Amino acid sequence: MVKGEFDTAVLPNELVVKQGNLRVGVINGYTVIPQNDPLALLTVARQLDVDILVWGGTHKVEAYTLDGKFFVNPGSATGAYNTNDMFDMEDELEHEAEEEDKQEDEQEDEQEDKQEDKQEDKQEEKQNDESLFIEPVEPNPTFCLLDIQGSVCTLYIYTHLDGEVKVDKISYRKE
CATH class of the missing domain: 3.60.21.10 (Metallo-dependent phosphatases)
Incomplete structure (x- = not known):
């Protein structure tokens, strides 16, 4: 310097x-x-x-x-890069995931079949295990x-x- x-x-x-x-x-x-x-x-x-x-x-x-x-x-x-875009994308994905969870909860309440409940639980566990990676826009x-x-x-x-x-x-x- x-x-x-x-x-x-x-x-x-x-x-x-x-x-x-x-x-x-x-x-x-x-x-x-x-x-x-x-x-x-x-x-x-x-x-x-x-x-x-x-x-x-x-x-x-x-x-x-x-x-x-x-x-x-x-x-x-x-x-x-603008890191704010990445945070905005994360917020949007979290919001979408919350909406999906809400819809899934409503569906679970309506379903009485234990077998379907077990399959949904397995899918949720699989989704939770996957790490979230946001590809930045070039x-x-x-x-x-x-x-x-x-x-x-x-x-x-x-x-x-x-x-x-x-x-x-x-x-x-x-x-």
Whole structure:
């Protein structure tokens, strides 16, 4: 490591920059609760009084307009995994398993045949013995460029897919 003047730098949680006729806010997505929620992001954009809000933390590229404001999540330049996706998938699988257990319990109450009960118990034991492994979704490296001219912002999204770079272009005009 090289010691320098930025070793103890304290970076702000938010930054607002005026470019052309547009105000651009940049925040860390972890400061938004619930995380990545469009209405929560809209609230932040209104509080910062910005036309464009750039946030991150999800490692997924996103761009959309909501209530006259433009929202940009640049994704991950390195293609890093987002562990939150894995936890969300685990929560969803647990919820599905709970629903299945509930349905199975209802079915068991209706069944009087002991033989069927024994078979279901064996299936449940087998399911419980199997370890839960969640295959992560392969992330794609992305980065974004904002081209601001007056009241118009053109967003270029570069995504690395299957060994090639794909470029998408989205325009936003301040109302």
